[in-house]
Amino acid sequence: MTVILALVLMGLSASVASLFLKKSTAGGLGVRNLLGSLHFYLGGLLYVLSALLNLYLLKRLPYSIVVPLGSLTYIWTLIIAYKFLGETITRRKMTGLLLIIIGVGMIVGPW
Numbered sequence: 001m002t003v004i005l006a007l008v009l010m011g012l013s014a015s016v017a018s019l020f021l022k023k024s025t026a027g028g029l030g031v032r033n034l035l036g037s038l039h040f041y042l043g044g045l046l047y048v049l050s051a052l053l054n055l056y057l058l059k060r061l062p063y064s065i066v067v068p069l070g071s072l073t074y075i076w077t078l079i080i081a082y083k084f085l086g087e088t089i090t091r092r093k094m095t096g097l098l099l100i101i102i103g104v105g106m107i108v109g110p111w
Contacts, residue, residue, distance in 0.1 A: 003060055007069055010053035015076035017046035019084060068107045071100050 020043030027033040034040045057066045075097055081087040 003057065006053045006056050007072075010050050010057065011070065011073040012076050013046045013053065014050040014070075014073050015080050017043045017050060018077065019043075019080050020046065022085075065108045068104050071104060074100055 020039040024034055024037040024040035024043060026039075027037070054066070054070070057069075078089060078093060078097060082089050
């Protein structure tokens, strides 16, 4: 159960980190702007959390399973982009996510 929670949190924290880093660039990409942005620090902190969770998972599961499971982050990313950035969910994006899920299932599945 802890491994599943770590997996979910790893993907979610990486996706939210990207959202915060995107928001940190609202005033431009200048160093002064980024260093003065709370979003920049929150994004960095969440990326560190995601990396630590990844290390935890790599310690407990085979590498050939952890890395493909990391691609499930794209599901969180699509949801976050829709909810917070107003991006549309197209049939093409949904097809891509379905293919990712099928691919991950084929790699980590019991067969």
